[in-house]
Amino acid sequence: MASKILLRRALIILSSSSIRNPKNPSARRCSSLSTASTEAPLPPSPIPPSIKSSTRVPSSLNEAEVAKFAAIADTWWDFEGPFKPLHWMNPTRVSFIRSSLCRHFERDPHCARPFEGLKIVDVGCGGGILSEPLARMGATVTGIDAVEKNIKIASIHAELDPRTSSIEYCCTTAEKLVEEQRKFDAVIALEVIEHVTDPSGFCKSLSALTVPNGATVISTINRTMRSYATAIVAAEYILHWLPKGTHQWSSFFTPEELVLILQRASVSVREMAGFVYNPLTGEWSISDDTSVNFIAVGVKDSH
Numbered sequence: 478m479a480s481k482i483l484l485r486r487a488l489i490i491l492s493s494s495s496i497r498n499p500k501n502p503s504a505r506r507c508s509s510l511s512t513a514s515t516e517a518p519l520p521p522s523p524i525p526p527s528i529k530s531s532t533r534v535p536s537s538l539n540e541a542e543v544a545k546f547a548a549i550a551d552t553w554w555d556f557e558g559p560f561k562p563l564h565w566m567n568p569t570r571v572s573f574i575r576s577s578l579c580r581h582f583e584r585d586p587h588c589a590r591p592f593e594g595l596k597i598v599d600v601g602c603g604g605g606i607l608s609e610p611l612a613r614m615g616a617t618v619t620g621i622d623a624v625e626k627n628i629k630i631a632s633i634h635a636e637l638d639p640r641t642s643s644i645e646y647c648c649t650t651a652e653k654l655v656e657e658q659r660k661f662d663a664v665i666a667l668e669v670i671e672h673v674t675d676p677s678g679f680c681k682s683l684s685a686l687t688v689p690n691g692a693t694v695i696s697t698i699n700r701t702m703r704s705y706a707t708a709i710v711a712a713e714y715i716l717h718w719l720p721k722g723t724h725q726w727s728s729f730f731t732p733e734e735l736v737l738i739l740q741r742a743s744v745s746v747r748e749m750a751g752f753v754y755n756p757l758t759g760e761w762s763i764s765d766d767t768s769v770n771f772i773a774v775g776v777k778d779s780h
């Protein structure tokens with residue numbers, strides 16, 4: 478318990494300074510949102526530099542949504558903080574992604590590092606809750622997020638384990654990576670699409686980052702009465718798991734809508750599953766019930 482508090486304090490102190498860990502030069506490999514521009518300096522902006530988008534690249538960045546995440550960036554690795562639901566859900570979604578990508582890439586799901594040799598990008602990686610297990614499973618991981626503070630927290634946390642210290646973290650957007658012509662075997666965006674301005678454009682960028690026959694994975698929240706009751710009323714207003722206003726019900730997608738958006742982006746959805754929370758056991762499990770949290774795995778068309 479005491480060590481957790483100390484770790485959290487260290488992360489807060491380090492994240493509020495501009496120090497970059499010299500042992501993780503990979504964190505600088507991709508050009509970052511706030512440092513990429515070679516144009517003349519812009520006049521002062523009311524938008525904090527950590528959430529400013531590039532002026533040259535069309536972006537699905539929703540400044541208001543991104544500001545919400547910037548405000549709670551310090552709490553990414555606080556298991557009792559606002560990201561508690563993601564930490565709780567993580568083993569279940571990691572297990573699903575492991576099985577699904579092993580099937581897709583014909584890897585042995587029983588070996589310790591089934592993703593060895595695969596390049597995976599975690600889009601909207603936050604503090605690296607998913608990027609880290611992907612790296613431990615052997616993938617070469619790039620984690621990107623629009624909030625610079627998230628990237629700092631993620632980089633510092635990844636340094637704590639030699640199996641995750643090689644993760645390439647970068648403050649940028651999917652659109653910017655497309656412009657840089659980056660390609661990945663698998664592109665994963667968990668719980669991000671409901672926070673972007675142009676979901677169709679966002680999916681097209683995810684598709685453009687995926688190699689032909691590669692995998693594109695998206696998880697989000699269904700737009701049902703049940704999701705309103707649980708993901709918003711219960712999670713934000715009754716249980717206070719998430720800050721009020723974290724989610725807008727109208728920004729959620731039904732599975733059918735997500736399938737169509739991905740189809741138009743040249744990604745064919747092959748697998749879909751729900752993640753279900755059991756309030757009696759406090760556990761999450763994989764389910765056919767997609768009425769609240771769900772995940773879709775698609776394959777990028779080969780032509």
Ligand SMILES: C[S@@+](CC[C@H](N)C(=O)[O-])C[C@H]1O[C@@H](n2cnc3c(N)ncnc32)[C@H](O)[C@@H]1O
Nearest residue numbers: 537538546601602603606622623624667668672
């Ligand atoms: C709900 S969190 C999910 C974090 C992580 N994917 C996970 O599931 O553990 C959403 C994340 O997406 C980031 N984000 C929102 N819009 C983005 C965009 N257009 N490009 C990149 N990151 C974005 C936020 O800063 C935040 O870290």
